[in-house]
Amino acid sequence: MSEILKYKRGSIKQAPLTEGSPNWDEFSEMYWEEIEAGVEANQPGFKVVRKLLSDKRFDK
Incomplete structure (x- = not known):
């Protein structure tokens, strides 16, 4: 999942x-x-x- 998180905004972790x-x-x-x-x-x-990882709103 670390690869997926690279393409997500950092705010997702909040x-x-x-x-x-x-x-x-x-x-x-x-x-x-x-x-x-x-x-x-x-x-x-x-x-x-x-749900958060699948949501396109959190893509960079």
């Missing part, structure tokens, strides 16, 4: 994440497949991160 979710540094070390698996497992914060 988005609040739900309690109990990994922080942005932990998310940046994950693969997209891990994000998708977290969404499917309904883990906290994963849906928000996937």
